Amino acid sequence: MNQIDLSSADSPTKVDEFAQLNVGSYFNFITMGRKGNRVTANTDEWRAKLTEIQAIHMKRNNIPMIFGIDSVHGATYVDGSVLFPQSINTAATFNPVLAQGLGKYMARDTKAAGIPWMFGPTLDVTRHKHWPRVYETFGEDPTVVADMGKVVIEHIQQEGIAACFKHFISYSDPTSGLDQGSSELSSYEILNYFMPPFKAAVEADVWSGMGTFIALNKEPLAANELMHKGLLRGDLGFKGLMVTDFEEIHLLMSKHHVVKTTLEAMELSMNTTSYDISMVPYDDSFIRNGKQLVAQNRLPEARLRESAIRIMKLKLKLNLFDVPVPGADVVSQLGDEASQLAALALAQESMVLLKNQDNVLPLTPEKAASIFLTGSSADSIGLMCGGWSLLWQGTSLSQVFPLGATVRKAMETTLGGPEKFSYYHGFDTDGQLVNNDGKAGDLEAAKALAAKAEYTVVVLGERAYAEFKGNDDKQPLPPGFLTYVQALKSTGTKIILVLVEGRPRLLNGMAELAHAIIFAGLPCEFGGQAIVDVLLGKVNPSGKMAMTYPKTGTSINLATPYYKRTTSYCVKDGATFDCPAEWQFGDGLSYTSFTYSNVSISTTSLTYSATESNGYTISVTVQNTGLIHGQETVLLFGTPPATRVTAETKLLKRYTKLSLAAGEAKVVTFSLSHQDLGYYSNDIGNGLKKDAPSGTYTFFVKHDTDCTATSNPLCMALNWDNPTQASFSPTSTSNAVASVDNPAAASTPSSPVPVSPVPVSPVPVSPVPVSLIVGLASGVGCALVLMGIAYMVRRKKQQRRRGGPPSVIDDDVVVMESKEQRHDVVLVGGV
Secondary structure, X not given: OEEEEHHHOOOXXXXXXXXXXXXXXXXXXXXXOOEOOEOOOOHHHXXXXXXXXXXHHXXXXXXXXXXXXXXXXXXXXXXXXXXXXXXXXXXXXXXXXXXXXXXXXXXXXXXXXXXXXXXXXXXOOOOOOOOOOHHHOOOOOHHHHHHHHHHHHHHHHOOOOEOEEEEEOOOOOOOOOOOOOOEOOOHHHHHHHHOHHHHHHHHOOOOEEEEOOOEEOOEEHHHOHXXXXXXXXXXXXXXXXXXXXXXXXXXXXXXXXXXXXXXXXXXXXXXXXXXXXXXXXXXOHHHHHHHHHHHOOOOOHHHHHHHHHHHHHHHHHOOOOOOOOOOHHHHHHOOOHHHHHHHHHHHHHHOEEEEEHHHOOXXXXXXXXXXXXXXXXXXXXXXXHOOOEOEOOOOOOOOOXXXXXXXXXXXHHHHOOHHHOEEEOEEOOOOXXXXXXXXXXXXXXXXXXXXXXXXXXXXXXXXXXXXXXXOOOOOEOOHHHHHHHHHHHOOOOEEEEEEEOOOOOEOOOHHHHOOEEEEOOOXXXXXXXXXXXHXXXXXXXXXXOXXXXXXXXXXXXXXXXXXXXXXXXXXXXXXXXXXXXXXXXXXXXXXXXXXXXXXXXXXXXEEOOOXXXXXXXXXXXXXXXXXXXXXXXXXXXXXXXXXXXXXXXXXXXXXXXXXXXXXXXEEEEEEXXXXXXXXXXXXXXXXXXEEOOOEEEEEEEOOOOOOOOOOOOOEEEEEEEOOOOOOEOOOOOOOXXXXXXXXXXXXXXXXXXXXXXXXXXXXXXXXXXOOOEOOEOOOXXXXXXXXXXXXXXXXXXXXXXXXXXXXXXXXXXXXXXXXXOOOXXXXXXXX
8 A cells, every 4th residue: 555645645636636546544744834832733733634634535435544653752743742751761660560651641642633553662672872763762672672562552552543563673773873774683683682572562462563674684674575474474473564664665776776666666575575555655656556567467466465454454443434533532631630640750760860979869958059050951841852752853942842841940840949049051962052042151150150059960962863863973972061061070069960862872981070970861841850850859760771871982882782791891703892881781779779688599400391381480589778768670680501602691581660668678579481591593484483402591680790709699590401402482572570579569659640441442343255356447547456346344333224244354355335335445555
């Protein structure tokens, strides 16, 4: 099916032209410029536009179009929707409960605009830290990405709209570090690091997915039969709809140069992949090329029929025949208190305290009397949100965000007025000195304010960007940042750094100048309040780094994830390389303290049995030994025998988040099996299987535990015997819920308003033995027929009124009956 950018359907006449061509899908945002303090369309404007388009399509062929949009961390392009923190912040919470709210409210607000299909969540696993889309991911651990993605998908689809995983597969590890750069990966890496989140999505019954326009191992994904048919449709068993990324098929010609024409590009892609919709996105070339290819017997009708069935299934599942523009019932809920509280809770829990020398934080009321606030991101909501926030590339403005507050405004509100602290803008995102009026700044003026304050809070970070627009930014932060912080430090003030970043930018010594450091990521609209809450001690920080933060910009340091690292080295192909890190995966402090003790494993030896569970448990007691309530994420890692060629230095196996009162202790018990010893070892396309060779497997709690030391009490060994080297089938991809002595303690007290599942009511389905005749349609244009002489879908209410047969969807057939008459469903353009 041909998908068109909304900008190309800018009039009823143009929409009617597309409808006559049987274009079946549109996407993207309403272009409107700026209207006062608004840069995005509101629900009235969205619903009016989509109602107009649907009316034209239904009049022409009685088949609704399906509209899709990038809702990345909220309903990105819907004015008044609550924008949540970016996904990298969700990952830092290590709390899937909070991801429920993200999925629910993002979907609800997208639906309120009349949009039934959202392109998300992003299931790419972060690798290269220069990649400009790091902030769109749930971090660098496959289990965390899988867990968060699965929860978000489930809560999106409980709202009755379609989730769409992206980007299948390997998009996040460009060799160059640049967006849209090609990747080079072994089968082991693909299966064990990049595939698990997509496996979890399929297990969550995700309704659609999106590919990627890069090349993997020199073969473009737009023509990669092994990945699409072998892995996705074969090994993973995905039965949902697949859409290309932007111009992906055309890029076979213009970027990858594997074909010479768009006709050849479509022929290659459609014959090697399982794509159903092409995001063309500006013309009807997909339709025209499709007709020609079928007429020349270069594209089998059966291949198009497969896609048409998947497309029609999704339209029926979304109930678009009955309600072409859904969501009228939730318009009034847009931006409600429940969604605001959910976004605030996620932002608060995503704050990562990375340094707290001399317990300078929190800034108690006595300390708060002497604060100087400054920095490029201290007075901007837009910079806290990053890309995909109201606008594709985001914005540095604050006034266009109807909700939330900047750090400066939140501090004024919390402390009781602007006179309670001093403020100076200081510098912009390019490191240039700027005063409070946006004009050239004065470093001496900033130093004078710092000299009068015991504590200087410097909120700094990146400009807003999205996708390839972030390629050109250098990995180190601009030199002016360091110069400014050094100058303030020279006055004797204590520096508190707050890093507002979508990816780890090199600090070049700034970390050493600071007494305290908070990694805030991109917390968006409610990030200002969350940062102030942590600074002033109203919230005890509990976030942990969901990715490694490199200290140097060597290629291997930027590209190596935590599971191929030791404390200061990267491991690749059996060799070690110097890879200093500012912070490791799992780093994160609290205003209280926790101790781990009584670590035990239920057995120290286990022999594989094909008929038994091969189960074992690992327990640990965690106690809050400080003076205040706190939350602690308990991380359990495993390390395979060093003799295994592909062995990780450590890999997260389980995690859970505890809530502990001062002095309270709880026992956490993780249940594991041979599945946690194994790795995916199959040839792609031959069915998933795991191997777990015999040897000693090490488990430990806490990310910084060193099990090479003698008798470390936090380490456990399991001697595993697999005498026949038997392979086994994998089970579901998930972080099994840990057992806690008080189960209620495993949930988070700062969780948002409870998220209640909303039942989805798709069109009733029942199998029917119908033979479809696929052929050429007569009439103008000689469009291809999806189901020539097909029965047409009758809407549910028409079924009840007329007593006709039910609508049908099964694996082989879609039976349709129109309101007035039976007619052909156009293949290449339509459905």
